[in-house]
Amino acid sequence: MSQEIFVLVEHHNGEVTDATHECLGQAEALGGPTVAVLLHSGERALADGLYADRVLSVDDAAFSHFLPEAYAAALAALVRDRDPRLVLIANSTVGIDVGGPLSARTGRPLVAYCKGLAVEGDTILATSQVYGGKLNAEVEIAGPAIVTMVAGATAPAEGSPGSVEDVAAPELGGLQTRFLTRIEPDGSDVDITGEEILVSVGRGIGGEDNIGLAQELADAIGGTVSGSRPVTDAGWLAKTRQVGKSGRKVKPKLYLACGISGAPEHLEGMSDAELIIAINTDEKAPIFDVAHYGSTEDLFDLLPALTEALEGVTA
Amino acid sequence: MKIVVPLKQTVDLVEELELNDEATDVEREYLTFKLNEWDEQALEEALLLKDAGVASVTVVGLEEEDIDQSLYSALAKGADEAVKLTGDFSAGVSSHRRAAILADYLQGAGYDAVLIGVQTPEDLDGQAGGILAGLLNVPHVSVAVGVEPLDAGLKVTQEFGAGVAHELAVTGPAVIGVQAARQAPRYVPISRIRAAMGEGGLSEVPAPEVDVPAGLTVRRMYAPESSSHAEMLSGGVDAVAARIVEIIRERGVLK
Ligand SMILES: Cc1cc2nc3c(=O)[nH]c(=O)nc-3n(C[C@H](O)[C@H](O)[C@H](O)COP(=O)(O)OP(=O)(O)OC[C@H]3O[C@@H](n4cnc5c(N)ncnc54)[C@H](O)[C@@H]3O)c2cc1C
Numbered sequence: 001m002s003q004e005i006f007v008l009v010e011h012h013n014g015e016v017t018d019a020t021h022e023c024l025g026q027a028e029a030l031g032g033p034t035v036a037v038l039l040h041s042g043e044r045a046l047a048d049g050l051y052a053d054r055v056l057s058v059d060d061a062a063f064s065h066f067l068p069e070a071y072a073a074a075l076a077a078l079v080r081d082r083d084p085r086l087v088l089i090a091n092s093t094v095g096i097d098v099g100g101p102l103s104a105r106t107g108r109p110l111v112a113y114c115k116g117l118a119v120e121g122d123t124i125l126a127t128s129q130v131y132g133g134k135l136n137a138e139v140e141i142a143g144p145a146i147v148t149m150v151a152g153a154t155a156p157a158e159g160s161p162g163s164v165e166d167v168a169a170p171e172l173g174g175l176q177t178r179f180l181t182r183i184e185p186d187g188s189d190v191d192i193t194g195e196e197i198l199v200s201v202g203r204g205i206g207g208e209d210n211i212g213l214a215q216e217l218a219d220a221i222g223g224t225v226s227g228s229r230p231v232t233d234a235g236w237l238a239k240t241r242q243v244g245k246s247g248r249k250v251k252p253k254l255y256l257a258c259g260i261s262g263a264p265e266h267l268e269g270m271s272d273a274e275l276i277i278a279i280n281t282d283e284k285a286p287i288f289d290v291a292h293y294g295s296t297e298d299l300f301d302l303l304p305a306l307t308e309a310l311e312g313v314t315a
Numbered sequence: 316m317k318i319v320v321p322l323k324q325t326v327d328l329v330e331e332l333e334l335n336d337e338a339t340d341v342e343r344e345y346l347t348f349k350l351n352e353w354d355e356q357a358l359e360e361a362l363l364l365k366d367a368g369v370a371s372v373t374v375v376g377l378e379e380e381d382i383d384q385s386l387y388s389a390l391a392k393g394a395d396e397a398v399k400l401t402g403d404f405s406a407g408v409s410s411h412r413r414a415a416i417l418a419d420y421l422q423g424a425g426y427d428a429v430l431i432g433v434q435t436p437e438d439l440d441g442q443a444g445g446i447l448a449g450l451l452n453v454p455h456v457s458v459a460v461g462v463e464p465l466d467a468g469l470k471v472t473q474e475f476g477a478g479v480a481h482e483l484a485v486t487g488p489a490v491i492g493v494q495a496a497r498q499a500p501r502y503v504p505i506s507r508i509r510a511a512m513g514e515g516g517l518s519e520v521p522a523p524e525v526d527v528p529a530g531l532t533v534r535r536m537y538a539p540e541s542s543s544h545a546e547m548l549s550g551g552v553d554a555v556a557a558r559i560v561e562i563i564r565e566r567g568v569l570k
């Protein structure tokens with residue numbers, strides 16, 4: 001095993017994701033040597049923006065878009081060949097997709113939802129988020145491992161770009177997955193990232209018929225209704241209104257979270273809001289750890305009361 | 316096309332989570348378990364393919380707390396076949412062990428596609444679907460929000476967030492991690508689940524012994540001591556409402 005720490009570079013449309021820079025920052029904090037793995041098709045120049053000791057550049061037409069099968073195969077070949085101590089991958093769609101296959105193909109353990117890594121003698125200690133963010137797990141990693149890192153956990157890398165080593169792509173014939181099209185965001189609805197006040201509802205709202213309660217409050221306060229993933233998946237709100245990891249990242253002046261538990265994927269989209277007020281009957285809900293103010297009143301009582309109180313003020 | 320949907324019982328997160336004596340995991344004895352919500356999405360997507368006339372659906376679950384209920388519920392919703400892999404799983408099952416058991420079962424039973432929930436709240440050692448794909452040496456596509464027939468294979472919509480997604484064509488056997496079905500999971504009345512239970516129809520197969528070498532040791536679990544906590548407002552609904560209005564006025568949010 002080498003002491004190198006590999007970081008998979010995630011990039012879309014010519015841009016490297018923030019989470020990649022955070023993974024590089026974590027690798028650097030562990031003492032490196034840091035090796036960025038850039039799988040691409042004619043985008044070698046992306047290496048210039050990567051603060052790592054070295055960049056492995058693998059150029060192949062199969063990498064013109066993220067293609068899970070090609071990524072997993074290429075990574076497994078590189079990891080077998082170079083035997084790094086750790087492979088860090090953002091816990092994004094890409095990390096969720098390739099982490100497991102890479103673990104199984106290389107026989108290395110996988111630590112998911114990692115919030116941070118530290119060196120303790122020969123052991124690496126990982127802290128992971130489990131049970132929807134309600135618990136942390138401290139995990140000892142004895143040998144080589146794959147780690148998927150949650151967004152926002154570490155500071156991005158600083159420094160200067162590393163030297164680039166060109167590596168031949170492994171044999172990628174016979175792929176059974178093919179890229180068809182990229183779907184762009186739907187721009188027909190309000191852009192919740194531009195709104196100053198969001199009244200955001202979670203599964204606690206109970207059903208589509210109750211969205212009106214949030215809408216009335218939003219009308220009274222001059223805000224817009226948004227929601228958590230289960231609410232948009234169920235069709236109670238449009239997909240464009242979804243806040244979080246796979247929805248929009250918002251930073252309003254006021255984020256009123258109603259019946260939202262505060263799962264890590266939700267927090268990823270709103271924890272930077274200037275003022276967060278959470279309403280949740282479960283006093284242990286993780287949302288209260290990021291909220292500035294909270295109430296355990298039932299939202300079905302509190303939302304109408306709040307609407308009424310606001311109408312009193314603004315009338 | 317034969318679609319297999321693995322089902323997993325997960326801790327109901329609405330409940331208080333207590334730790335075991337060693338503080339290395341939750342104390343499972345007093346918890347209630349329910350079907351992993353993303354497995355429910357995977358099942359719905361599989362049933363939509365069945366409705367479209369291109370697939371049969373087999374659900375398979377390890378003998379975990381209340382798994383019968385989930386398997387029969389799937390049958391009541393329209394799954395063709397339900398299999399329970401029996402064994403003692405009361406202490407919980409890591410993703411790697413689950414994946415190894417499923418890989419062994421699938422290699423014997425045959426399948427064209429596996430639709431599995433994108434994650435479970437307990438995936439400390441990774442998502443079972445991805446590990447399974449690696450063990451089976453077949454393609455994996457995760458965070459899928461649509462799985463539709465395309466020629467002889469499938470078209471999978473893979474979501475990246477903020478409204479961006481890719482459409483991929485997949486031919487041959489594959490494991491697909493489902494984030495969300497194209498429609499909300501169908502509802503099945505409890506009477507139909509009871510009727511399915513009455514008819515039986517669950518086949519039981521002993522889970523294979525698998526060898527899962529450990530590379531990780533959980534030292535402890537703990538509730539995160541967050542650096543901050545909300546200031547909790549009390550005094551009844553009207554007092555809380557009045558205080559919230561006051562706060563947002565003080566902060567200049569209300570004009
Ligand atoms: C790859 C991936 C991406 C994801 N992306 C996102 C994303 O972008 N956005 C997102 O939100 N989620 C996302 N998720 C899902 C996320 O993991 C959670 O499942 C989700 O955030 C939970 O939504 P919730 O808080 O509304 O529901 P729950 O977790 O079910 O919480 C509901 C809350 O409502 C409270 N409640 C119930 N009744 C009342 C009442 N009457 N009054 C007050 N409170 C009440 C309960 O105490 C509970 O805390 C993603 C998951 C994955 C795997």
Ligand SMILES: Nc1ncnc2c1ncn2[C@@H]1O[C@H](COP(=O)(O)O)[C@@H](O)[C@H]1O
Binds near residue numbers: 103440526
């Ligand atoms: N807990 C674990 N963490 C990580 N990797 C594992 C773990 N258990 C098993 N593996 C790897 O996953 C693969 C599957 O193991 P097996 O059970 O032998 O099929 C093997 O290559 C193991 O090394």
